[in-house]
Amino acid sequence: MDRGVRCEVCGHPVRSAGEGLRVCAHCYAVTEEGIGPWTYEPPSRRWERAEMPEPEPHHAYGFVNSTLCGLTGDDIVASPYPWIPERPAACPSCRTAAAVIDARWPAEKRLPRRIRSAADIENGAPPF
Known part of the structure; x- marks a missing residue:
């Protein structure tokens, strides 16, 4: 466990999983260093x-x-x-x-991924 580092999803301690990844043993959220937790699935x-x-x-x-x-x-x-x-x-x-x-x-933390509308794309937002 990484002392003092808490899961951004549930607040429990996390452990290092190598290469800038941390894993929560409680909710199994994976967090990438500098990016944040992976999206809920x-x-x-x-x-x-x-x-x-x-x-x-x-x-x-x-x-x-x-x-x-x-x-x-x-x-x-x-x-x-x-x-x-x-x-x-x-x-x-x-x-x-x-x-x-x-x-x-x-x-x-279970919010769905944002779906881009046609108006977003027409205004220059990437289609993903």
Whole structure:
């Protein structure tokens, strides 16, 4: 843990994740140094599926060789595929953990990304 550094989302202590990244163990918010916290994503778009020796159930990758349900090991890595909690093959314990973590994000931090209108673009704002 980085002493004295608090999560910008929930206020809990954060730990360094290397290369200018900090991770909150409470709400799993990721903060980039000099940029701020990453945008909120719901559980169905937030987690990668863990690559593991056993193909099922599908576990959600947490951080540093672990799953949301607490499995750890050097052979657990993030896959390039999303973890979808609604799928039947999703680990029930990861599904529960994802819901608990999601509930820790305050409502005011869940604001949707701003959608640019045609008027914004016509006035010179970039279309993203």
